[in-house]
Amino acid sequence: MPRLTIDGREIEAAAGQTVMEAAKDAGIFIPYFCWHPQLSVPGNCRICVVGVEDKGGEWVDIACNMPVSEGMVVYTNSEKVKARRKATLQFITLNHPVDCGICDKAGECTLQDYHYEYNGERSVSVDAKNHETKHYDLSDRIVLDNERCIQCTRCVRFTREITGSAGLAMGNRADHSLVRPSEDGAFGRDAYSDNVIDICPVGALLSKAFLHKARVWYLKPTASVCPGCARGCSVNLWHRKAEWRLRAPGMRAAHESIDRVTPLENPAVNGPWICNKGRDLARVFDRARAEVAMLKGRPTDLEGALANARALLAAAKRPVAVVSSWGSNEELAAFRDALGARFDAYVKADHEPQPGEVLEDSLLIRADKNPNTAGARALFGERPLAIPREADLVLVWGEGFDFGLVPAGAKTILLNAWLAPENGHADVFFPVSAQTERSGTYTNFAGVTSAFSACFPKAAGVADAQALFPLLARADGGGE
């Protein structure tokens, strides 16, 4: 284990580490653009320069590609280092436009941050900036601004080293270098392409779905879990801060919708990546919500629905339940504790793979398109779904159930978070909270349990399934 000194602090590094890695592990910050812990080291941006002392004095070199050695003395902030860093920033910004005012990356741009931290001065160049493609259609999902690109090659390396699509490349040379997609359209088909938006250190790669939608400082992230497949990637759901509430009438949708989704780094589940389906969770969560309880399509309140559901349960001789693989562990446990002895319970897949969707791959995506199949099966077993002909009451929790399986004459109780035609056909319908309106945990295919938190309040007429099940178990009958 080599011992070295960084900024006067003696630290022990792991064998084979670079100065960048050793400093990071010790909590000492060295700036970087092209370096990324999951990618190869091209050493092309030169912002990570540090001073290294040897017998001949201090020399300056890049930390990301310099192996540690025993007795090494490193300075991250000496006058020489500061001067070199400043010159590097002047160089990097020679052709970079000063259009932060219209750039979606403003507020979370590394170049912006480093400019203020390490340079802060006007350009020393008297030459006009190069003009490149300002709006290059990189794919259906991503737009590229070549003027903002600092040629760090992170995006190119991501497609070669992480997903293997090799969908991006760097063409031309020097200050005419341009990121371009490969001609076979591989980048457009890369199921993880949107990760390049996050790892681009500047605003060169932008999400079309999020383009000019909100300044990032209007938004806040809520830690959550992607329900798109059994991987259960950790994600941040970004939504509008309460203090930036829009006060115009009819703005509820703007306050209770997901503006963007980004990965929440979790080495046990997804590392720093998510797939594009996870980025599109607004399409799942922002669907029209069911907010009114119903009896055969006639609106009622939650008390009315409860009384009727209890009466159906009291009268049933062979009640069967089909529980949701989108239910949280806490909700599933509440069902088992309150109603598990009364119902013969099966687990269903709420969502099946959609046409054109990647079924499974070796990076993250799993064939099971539900987040908590493992949690549900741990409580209710592995039996394939088969409703017995004698069932006289079927409680269905969640989406994806074929109501053709309900035996003739059997009554139905349905719990669903979304508006759907089948809601109006159930004898009793309960609108229940969506994942964005409650907290809980899911257990993924590998047995890792991850937590999600509420982003938005639920509507007044909506029930929490976890609270509903004990109420339903109260055997006091009644109803219409």
Ligand code: SF4
């Ligand atoms: S587009 Fe962004 S990530 Fe790609 S090379 Fe340019 S600056 Fe780097």
Ligand code: SF4
């Ligand atoms: S791999 Fe699965 S859990 Fe992860 S982001 Fe994609 S759909 Fe969501």
Ligand code: FES
């Ligand atoms: S981070 Fe070291 S050269 Fe770019």
